[in-house]
Amino acid sequence: MVLVAGPYRGGTGDDPALVAANHRRIQEACLALFRAGHLAVNGEDLALPLAALAGSTRIGDAAFDEVFHPMGRRLVDRCDAVLRLPGASAGSDEMVALARARGAAVYTSLDDVPGVAR
Template sequence: MLILIAGPYRSGTNDDTNLIAQNMQQMEEAALAVYRLGHTPICGEWIALPLIHMAGSTQLGDAVFNEIFHPVA
């Protein structure tokens, strides 16, 4: 079964990159647990963030980021 792992990415971080990384780590820990139960986990950020990078985003919350992040992740 494909299971979406959802959680806050920027919420409550005030865009502090260390806090964002902690949020991402928690989602990825959950993804690993889901995988070990025999399922395929996916975090929307795993799809959105590379697209955002390729589209030329230069900072969190810029127009490119906002165009892609929420619709995908």
């Protein structure tokens, strides 16, 4: 299983259109990995519905913070690899550090992931 980690809020000023564009890039990488035979996951698609259920009404509120990064931390513990997409993201950098600490593979390009040919 490959965790795709990339900017979600980073560089957006929390502008909804820019956040959505970042989220789409993460999902597009997941699709490319899936098409190459991998099981790809991202924390955003798992955390955001739970954050909403917990009462989140905006990015960065208490319910959002309760779920968002902790979901990524739990996922990285269960993944074989992390694909780190380009762009500033403290959360993604943390996922990479956690993956490396446990000896999981870290890729910085989709083309470097085994089996992915574009």
